[in-house]
Amino acid sequence: MIPLETLRAAPKVLLHDHLDGGLRPATVVDLARDIGYAGLPTTDAAELGRWFHASAASGSLSLYLRGFAHTIAVMQTEEALERVAYECGEDLARDGIVYAEVRYAPVFHTERGLNLEQVVQAVEKGFARAEHERGIAMRQIICAMRDRTDSLEMAELAVANRERGVVGFDIAGEEAGHPPKAHIEAFQLCRRENFSITIHAGEAFGPPSIWQALQYCGAHRIGHGVRLVEDMAISNGKVVKLGPLAAYVRDKRIPLELCPSSNVDTGAVPTLAEHPIRHFLAQSFRVTVNTDNRLMSHVTLSEELQRLSHAFGLTLAEVERLSINAMKSAFVGYDERVAIIYARVLRLVRHDSSLSSTHPPCVLTSY
Ligand SMILES: [Zn+2]
Secondary structure (H helix, E strand, O other): OOOHHHHHHOOEEEEEEEHHHOOOHHHHHHHHHHHOOOOOOOOOHHHHHHHHHHHHOOOOHHHHHHHHHHHHHOOOOHHHHHHHHHHHHHHHHHOOEEEEEEEEOHHHHOOOOOOHHHHHHHHHHHHHHHHHHHOOEEEEEEEEEOOOOOHHHHHHHHHHOHHHOEEEEEEEOOOOOOOHHHHHHHHHHHHHOOOEEEEEEOOOOOHHHHHHHHHOOOOOEEEEOHHHHHHEEEEOOEEEEEOHHHHHHHHOOOOEEEOHHHHHHHOOOOOHHHOOHHHHHHOOOOEEEOOEOHHHHOOOHHHHHHHHHHHHOOOHHHHHHHHHHHHHOOOOOHHHHHHHHHHHHOHHHHHOHHHOOOOOOOOOOOO
């Protein structure tokens, strides 16, 4: 198993992390007190942290989502949003992450009078401060919700704020009964505006949801996508054939934002050892590893990677490959991606040869 300290020191990239799923428990308690929110199950920070995880790990997506009522309830002022955004950047930087795209649904933060623009700007302020003080590059992805009817407005908000660090548009929430193509106008707007799209798909629902996300909605990345494994023939624990959709995803190098611990918590996958990520890696998919909701899954990216090294022997060379994969799949411009890969992601490798034996010169064109 790779030591946690080694994983923390390795430069990492995070593409799928929810702002409202990553608060520090002590911050939730503080903000609830400030705002006069009395709905928390406890005001003891350590106990609250345990409550979030126990609630999330109950094996169903709807129970998993229960904790968000509390985090969202306390993220209703500009100060609160800025603080949460800043602390998010601080926590990720401490974990050795050099670039992160963090997503949230602005519409959830307007319960106490903020407008959508104010929400985006408050988050931007927190991210900018983290970037300035902690040296981590932070970008926003704006989510629409599958069960709502305002996805077009959210897409417009995302595109209108591309100069404020919003780099992508996503659709999140319960998959069953809410196919992505119901929000086709929002995706068409993003495509007309040359804007990047990622879609939560293939988590609670199978390959048809991934297929729609790609072929109807024009997704550039897939959030989760773990159930793409259902389009693969597996014999004796090994993939023997890819179905047409799985082959398309692999061959077109469509990034999968896999979130292993979150999948175990929601019951999408029984245990980490059984997680299909090993098949995706073996078949050379463009795999990235992500935390999804650090508070709910009680996990950091370094811990997530350590769990994978424990569960099926993920190596440090593979960790490096995952970071490069993620940076190559980021929604910032190609020039920034290349600059971050060479200046940050490969930095430790150049300075510390014990961290990795692989340092391919053609890193940007490989896998
Ligand atoms: Zn997610």
